Amino acid sequence: MAIIKALSGLAIIGSIGWLISKPDYEPALALITSLTAFVSAFLVDKKQKRRNKQNQDVSNSSMGIQAGRDVKIGSIGSDHHAKQ
Numbered sequence: 001m002a003i004i005k006a007l008s009g010l011a012i013i014g015s016i017g018w019l020i021s022k023p024d025y026e027p028a029l030a031l032i033t034s035l036t037a038f039v040s041a042f043l044v045d046k047k048q049k050r051r052n053k054q055n056q057d058v059s060n061s062s063m064g065i066q067a068g069r070d071v072k073i074g075s076i077g078s079d080h081h082a083k084q
Helices: 002-021 025-052
Strands: none
């Protein structure tokens, strides 16, 4: 992820230089695109870090269910597995 952040940062610097040297719509679009990529890289990294922080403590006589998506708990504790 650091490489993507660095490359998008360099793209921002390059597109700013291009926009200054030749003001037109193409360098402006390049600047907007590189800014979008830069911000998106940070948002994705933040989301991944938050997902990795997920934890749960369960006592010995309990059953814990933790998921980042939908969970079907209809057959927990039985011999049958839920079909998905």
